[in-house]
Amino acid sequence: MKISTLNLMSMLTLLISYSACVVSQEKNSLQKTYIVHMDRSTMPGSLDDHSQWYISSLKSVSDSAEILYTYKTVIHGFSARLTAEEAKSLEGQPGVLSVLEEERYELHTTRTPQFLGLDKSEALLPESNTVSEVIVGVLDTGVWPEIESFDDTGLGAVPSSWKGECEGGENFSSSTCNRKLIGARFFSRGYEAAYGPINGTMESKSPRDDDGHGTHTSTTAAGSAVAKASLFGYAEGTARGMATHARVAIYKICWLGGCFASDIVAAMEKAVEDGVNILSMSIGGALSDYDRDSVSVGAFGAMSQGILVSCSAGNSGPFPESLSNVAPWITTVGAGTLDRDFPAFVSLGNGKKFSGVSLYNGKALSDSLVPIVYAGNLSNTTTGSLCLTGSLVPGKVAGKIVVCDRGLNSRVQKGVVVKDAGGVGMILTNTASYGEELVADAHLIPTVDVGQTKGDLIKNYIFSDSNPTATISFDGTQLGVQPSPVVAAFSSRGPNPITPGILKPDLIAPGVNILAGWTGAEGPSGLPADTRRVKFNIISGTSMSCPHVSGLAALLKAAHPEWSPAAIRSALMTTAYSTYKNGEAIQDVATGMPSTPFDYGAGHVNPVAALDPGLVYDATVDDYIGFLCALNYTANQIYTLAKKDFTCKLGMKYSVGDLNYPSFSIPLETTSGKGGGSGAKSIVKYTRTLTNVGTPATYKVSLSSETQAVKMLVEPESLTFSKLNEKKNYTVTFTASSMPSGITSFARLIWSDGKHVVGSPIAFSWT
Structure with missing residues (x-):
């Protein structure tokens, strides 16, 4: 067949175009x-x-x-x-x-006002019209604006300081915002560059929250009060955010594939330009130096313009050095429990009964006992006990209660696996990784979550009885649970892996079984099989504790608009408590033992006391630059963070320990021997500056310590303040004996005028 010149040219053009397309696709993949x-x-x-x-x-x-x-x-x-x-x-x-x-970040996934004492202290809180001038910006998965938590009844005009807007998009109208939800934006260029165009059938390319996480965090921080709120009758009461009259601005940065740094920085930039006062970010990524972590760099820029940035500590506890967001200009929040629980029970055929937790609300099992099996006995694989998808044989579990171990797949998903295989109920047992921590879930099948100890006893019964049987029952909502709070096992812990001389987390706040607003696009479990729709959901994580502090920071900003982000954080930290009323230390649920400042930082937030802290540890941009000099940061690294030229002065001694931080962390020299105290002593001096934010008074210092290996001297021992905003310096000298590597010990420094207690935790570590 003869090919014409025209056809040949057309074929060559197509070939060249195809080749160029292939090259382009190959380049895009790289x-x-x-x-x-x-x-x-x-x-x-x-x-x-x-x-x-x-x-x-x-x-x-x-x-x-x-x-x-x-x-x-x-x-x-x-x-x-x-x-x-x-x-x-x-x-x-x-x-x-x-x-x-670019780094990818992940989400760190009511009773709270009463637990924090806000309901009993209305007279001490700032006026509602003052709080309504404060704007809380939430960077998360977006917002479901139709729920009552965004009702703007009683709110006046939007603050004149607001420069933002309400962006429309898929399933979201620009007219959706009101005087409560004053702005909403979305950022997806980085996400789409990595994963391709957003699939509108799976998620909305708009501020619309198809996940629920963002609606939950934003309503926790500043949701309006909603009476008779609950999840299926659990935790019934008035649901409200920490700062009910504050305004909310939403910045959607997280999508199905995660939260991308380029989008996060763009959102932080826009939030600052829009005029937010508080930034709440319940996300975290891999640890890196401060100038290489996009959240850290963005937070420095926000802080330098007077905006407090509150971030979650992470859900990688109880392992040490598991923290995220450890920059000293970020307020890093861990998680504790409330005094509320959702009891459920396992009754065994041998007459024994074990308690656990559950938010199941469907048809309950009868009182009659049914056969019970352990998933680990039904498989020869090492993961057989985890009830992973497809792992259960219907013939072996039909009509039975199945015991599944926690881990790998989601807790509620395990129940779906049991249900699909014909099981009638599930007992979810903790392994050593989770200890006695109990997190309640809205299960789709009758389920009780139990701790490791009880789980082992239930398994032993199954192993030892020829015909093991059980049933499951539920008992609603229980209040007044003690001890409370306790540090959540999942809450990430110190020491600070980037800068051991800065104690992190800064403090803890409620983060377990928190009731707050939810999306209408997902069921409470977030699973595709969950067709239930709710206005409020109960979930757990440092994602939930972070917005508590964000909202409380908004209250402090309203009461003290002149305070810097460092002053607000100081007030929250120095008034936090680390012991119960009986004087015993806050417990760690992971161990059942007393927790330490590496677990809770300065302690559990106490917002009423924070409104009148007496003294604060303030810090400026230059103070943080001095901290960077102590880390030997180059001029380029400092410019990346501070956006200004600065060269650390030659011959000047910069010290991490001299950053005016409300807590102390002292890494000390070790000895190679097994014993301690006989080697050379280390002498370390830290200087701090206190600013009077109360009435004239004289403060005296006191020290408490659990170790004899470190002697502490504070000079001077008293500070007299005669006027507002007056500053006074003091120096602490630590004289420490050498100890084996890995030893830790703790102390506390308190300044008090008889009315105010300004407390600082001290952590010693020989590493």
């Missing part, structure tokens, strides 16, 4: 998102603005790369898709401080 930090002071004078400079810098290494976002507020620079070679080449361009591969 590209990743990078965040480029720029030194704006070095922009060539021939250019009119920084955006032009960023574009020309990018084009110098790639003709096809496009900028995702430009940043000018919390960071200086831009984000773009690049190959590794292009990123490396860009890093050598003039004015480029660093080129960092």
